[in-house]
Amino acid sequence: MTAGVAPVLLRQGPAEWGLLLALVALWGSSFMLVRVSLDAFTPVAVTAGRLLIGAGVLLLVLLATRRRLPLGARTWVFFTVMAVVGNALPFFLIAWGQASIPSGLTGILMAVMPLVVLVLAHFFVAGEHLNARRLAGFVLGFVGVVVLTGPEAVAALVGREASLLSQLAVLGAAVCYGVAAIVARRGPVLNPVVTAAAVLSIAGILVGLGLLAGIAGSGAAGALHAQVGLAPGLALAALGALSTGLATVVYFSLVARAGPTFLSLINYLIPVWAVVLGALVLHERLPPRAFAALGLILAGVVIARWQSLRRRSPA
Template sequence: MNTVNMLRLVALAAIWGSSFLFMRIAAPVLGPAVLIEYRVLFAALFLAGVAWLLRLRGKGAPLALRQHWKHYLILGLFNSALPFLLFAFAARTLSASVLSVLNATAPMWGALVGALWARQAVPGRAALGLLLGTVGVALLVGLDHVSERPGAFVAIGAALVAALSYSIASQYARSARAVAPFANAHGSMWAATLCVIPVLPFFPAPAEPTMGIMGAVLALGVLCSGIAYILYFKLIEEVGPTSALTVTFLNPMFGILWGALFLHEAVGWHTLLGSAIVLTGTALVTGFVPSFLRVRAALPGK
């Protein structure tokens, strides 16, 4: 991986790590459903603009809605609408730091889902990774002061189910008919926009948003979804999916950093130790083997 692509990887991790910061800012004001409807709608509109520019240059892939609409709906539900809603629900209670680490459990869920999908036993190393991940999550949330807040354990459960949803989407994508990566992102965001609409009446916005709140929402949609997807697909094109997916291991570091810098969240020894154990478990599950500037991993966090 050359320097330019390494910088792209770090930038992508910084952007996706900031999504938990923006959700933590906006979710208590807008509620999970309104926030995520804005997020996926802004992302879809941004990607539609990019698609239009690509067509002007004779590039890009058509959505082919008649052929792929079911695929976009499934991907939009499990890869965007459901996990985004669950993380936004959890963001009303949990810190950005805790959310980012819980998101990093997606590869561990992926090992379980993959084993069930293939009807095979989980390998020994992956089983050890799952055990370590469970210990790390327990240490992280058990000793963090946010666990004392009302509804904290429901929020933790919601965040873990969100990570599970990502792994289901990944397993589905591996077995689904091949669709161009940009078309997948564009089509699934419009599908996610439709999927969130039925949830809106159940979670009305608690308060009127300020300009700052809407700025956070816009950043979630355009930066953390639209631009992040473009960076991600560029990395896949340049270095392949295996190296691009190492973003999984960088997201929590930025999630913790942004939470501490901008929300003044406390970073205690249990935060660092719990995060390290979770990431070690994830590395075992995914077969991560580091070298100087070349690493391997399995699933992205968003």
């Protein structure tokens, strides 16, 4: 553990679990929204659009609540790091990767994020020690993700359907999220809306400049590869306002209250939400393995958090 870091009281009660489930719903929906948006927009345009829309929503909230952005240089360095590592880079990598690899494979690769957090938190976050129980819980949860995504996703690892570069892109996004969770936990204590607005604004400006450069170099092809219909437009709007803007506020609130290891549990729950969303919205049938995976995933969550659950249970 890093010297000089004071222990921080982490809360993992009903309120934190409520925030976790809200974040699962918001982020779990983003994969579907990205897929629909890519029918008309390029990956850079999807990334820039969701960031700028999310930032716009949060800046309006700042104005309505009369909150001000901090002026300290160190705080803005933190904002910039979070903007790049936690938003701009992983959002683009996911959008770019999703254009050519199956969603099941994306789920397997994104499940690496808890393992990144597990190792980093052991060294950089007080009270987040690596032990056999937590490791067993995460491994069981990962097995559940593999069962959920199905054997065809595993086969895609070596098949023609999967692009090696796309796999590495999604894997890189998972690593970025893990690093961002640790950075956020060790960052300054600020209002979540203030932090989210500043981070998304910086990320939106950075990716927006990249989008403008692409448009200048290749014209409309830098932003669009098809005529924009109603569905892609609405998907991008929802992706920015809900899965990016609102989700970022929930993210910073949760990581400050409960810690990055607790936050990393979303990577086991998001695949479940994605399957349920597909059944309800896209009328997909749930395969039997989805229910088996749900049991494994929830069992992994219980094992990983068993000590916390025992402390909260009545004597």
